[in-house]
Amino acid sequence: MNKEKDFPVTRNQTSLSSSETEAILPQELAARLDLYPENKRRPVNKTVFRSEYFQLTYNLKENVLNVSSRGNLVYSAIPYDTARNYIQRAAIQYLLHPEEVRQYIEAHKANLETYLILSIFQTTNKRVNKDSSEIIKAYAAIFEDPLFEIQILGRLLQHDETGALSANLAGKFLFSENMKTGISGYVSEYLKFIVQLTQTLPLKSDGKNIQLVSSNLQGVLPSDKQLSLESDIKLGLNLLPQEVKQTIKQSIAATKQAIPANNKLLLRSEFGKELSKVRKNYVAHSVDPREIEQYFENVLPTENTNLVNVVSDIQTIDGKLAFTNKHFNILAGDISDSRVVNEDIEGLYVIGNHDLVDILPKDQNKKGKEWEKWQPFFKNEWFKALIHNPEDSWYKLPIGNHLYYEYVKNELEKRFPKISVLNNDSLIHNGIRYIGLTIPVVLARRKKAQQKFILKTLDQLLNNEYDVPTVIVSHAPLFNELSMLSPESPAYNKDYVCSQPQLETLFEEYNIIGAIHGHHQIPASAGRYKMTKFAGKELFVVCSIYSKMNTGFELMELLTGEK
Structure with a gap:
């Protein structure tokens, strides 16, 4: 649905009072606030520039510049x-x-x-x-x-x-x-x-985005x-x-x-x-x-040369991987809805919710030898829903180190023999430690148990090795603080925040430099990464959703700090 609404363009975690405005905005913009009488009665959104049909406003609370239609x-x-x-x-x-x-x-x-x-x-x-x-x-x-x-x-x-x-x-x-x-x-x-x-x-x-010339449009164009x-x-x-x-x-x-x-x-x-x-x-x-x-037809190139290539949510339906890359790939889940097999691609893979269905046999009647290995799960309500109506099963899925996820990992590794499927595990590539957590969906109603699992697993996998640069990869984001999903999205849940103080302490003590997720279908044009403050330090957050214009995001610039 088309709605004539503001679109956010540059964000800061800090809320500002009007007295702090001039310290943030350059003089050319701050001086314009007095030009528009309506600013005196507007406590938050101040007009900076306008024409007959459009306006630029500055949100004092969120430190955001917005361009919007004036309504007519x-x-x-x-x-x-x-x-x-x-x-x-x-x-x-x-x-x-x-x-x-x-x-x-x-x-x-x-x-x-x-x-x-x-x-x-x-x-x-x-x-x-x-x-x-x-x-x-x-x-x-x-x-x-x-x-x-x-x-x-x-x-x-x-x-x-x-x-x-x-x-x-x-x-x-x-x-x-x-x-x-x-x-x-x-x-x-x-x-x-x-x-x-x-x-x-x-x-x-x-x-789409608007920003001060002196700033960087992170991850956009x-x-x-x-x-x-x-x-x-x-x-x-x-x-x-x-x-x-x-x-x-x-x-x-x-x-x-x-x-x-x-x-x-x-x-x-x-x-x-x-x-x-x-x-x-x-x-x-x-x-x-x-x-x-x-x-x-797909008229755009399918190959990219990214050295560390991040992609997710391809959900391909033609049985083929939709892109090629000869280097190291981070596949952040939901890669296939058609049982893709690829013997050449290298890198790591974390499990997404679509993967949980994609690895199951085609026969929905649960007959034949192919179903024998899945019999231990037949009695579970979430598994019954997973087979017959996946959309109703996502928020019933088990948390943590469930046996079903290990079965999924084994099936995926057969299809991608050069890929390491990280089901709550880690590997090191070129000096960077990647921890892959199995978080197929956002479980906001079971946030406490979910974050308890995240804390326990990270504590084990970090293994008191404090100095190793570490990136955490999961399909759904860990929590809102390390998510690319906008609060304006209908899928955003304000309660899905980090509520485990020990998690912040862990992030503070270890050399965790960033997090990668997928799941939320964020268009590439909205930006594929952001820098955010968490646990007293700056981290990168990457969400790389596949599209024909986006066959992957190059992570190297963030790993080396050359953003």
């Missing part, structure tokens, strides 16, 4: 359109690298043709093929309007990161239908705002993917519609013929009742991305 401009008439952040990121990449944007889109031509075929069918109930005049014309239209081309890039970024799209395809991929959605108007106003903002203040943005005062946007700017270009502060003079604009704004004040009626009567018809993935 509607992002999309399409109900439940979740691509806003992808399209904003695409808008900035179009400004910075228009030629690369065109190349990226053209590389996806076969997939775009599939989307266009489906779009035309959804609109007209007419079946066409990729060589038809309708598809040729619809594909060409992508490159005739820059604001539409930006949207197409955003859709492809979403496709490559989260899977194939299925709902409301016509409004997303057919120019004739897209004109009715209001997204082009949103994009034009967003571009005006974000360029004015970064030209006026010492800020940088990748379209390299500097050449971020818009700032130093960015060269002449080429991209000159391709935009004339009226958009002319209203951007400090815009560069146009050198090309003006392109007709398709940027009618969709305002809540004008269309609010109509939008509410459409969304109230809307019946969702989206399909699980994995069900339609077979109709699309």
Whole structure:
């Protein structure tokens, strides 16, 4: 569901009073707080910069800069359109690298043709093929309007990161239908705002995150993917519609013929009742991305050269590992839903909840020799649920060193003979000790028992070797303090905090440098690592979820401190 809400961009663990603001914000930003009268009655969220439709606010409590809609401009008439952040990121990449944007889109031509075929069918109930005049014309239209081309890039970024799209395809991929959605108007106003903002203040943005130029956008995008005062946007700017270009502060003079604009704004004040009626009567018809993935090609490279490669949550359904890496891999669980076998990949593996089902025999009737080894678990309610309805079994799973997990480990090692499956065990690779804990899911209701198990196991595996650099790997995070999950996520549980003082003491005494997890399906664009304070020291937390744009995260820069 699309919600016009703030998106956090730079965080600090410390809450701030208003008297401390100027010590945190540079003078150029702190001085602006007095420009807006509403700041006097706002105890937390202070306006720093605004336009007619967007605003930059500063949260005093959390030390966070936010860009948000001011409420009247509607992002999309399409109900439940979740691509806003992808399209904003695409808008900035179009400004910075228009030629690369065109190349990226053209590389996806076969997939775009599939989307266009489906779009035309959804609109007209007419079946066409990729060589038809309708598809040729619809594909060409992508490159005739820059604001539409930006949207197409955003859709492809979403496709490559989260899977194939299925709902409301016509409004997303057919120019004739897209004109009715209001997204082009949103994009034009967003571009005006974000360029004015970064030209006026010492800020940088990748379209989702915004931060002070002097800070690092941790784990998001390299500097050449971020818009700032130093960015060269002449080429991209000159391709935009004339009226958009002319209203951007400090815009560069146009050198090309003006392109007709398709940027009618969709305002809540004008269309609010109509939008509410459409969304109230809307019946969702989206399909699980994995069900339609077979109709699309993966046009991005599947091999990476990371020396210590972190990946999780591939959940592949075609029986093949979805990426290749010839070095050391850390597989943080949920790698397969199709009994993958790979004799070449090396590294370590921790058990995820999907792995618990994936290793079981295919025959659901529990007959035949394949089931004999699993008979000791037949009487357990959690095991019965695991077989017949896994989604209802996750929070019934046993904690700690249960025999079932050892069985799972043995099966996984048969499939990945060069991989060490760490079921509450450890290994050392190039001087770094990796401890793999079996935490398939977040067990918030049994947090006390879970953390007691974590403490006992870590104490045993650390074995009084205080100086060895150590990374802890688990599928679900250990607790909130060492999790990448945002408190704004529906999956976030505020009670899943570290409540064992002895765990903090253990982290303080030993040379634990970071933690790795998966499980929460955090998109790569949200950042794959963060630095956090815990037990009186700074640790890294990595969550590397697989996508076609993300075949793994290079851990070496964090291990060596060169972040």
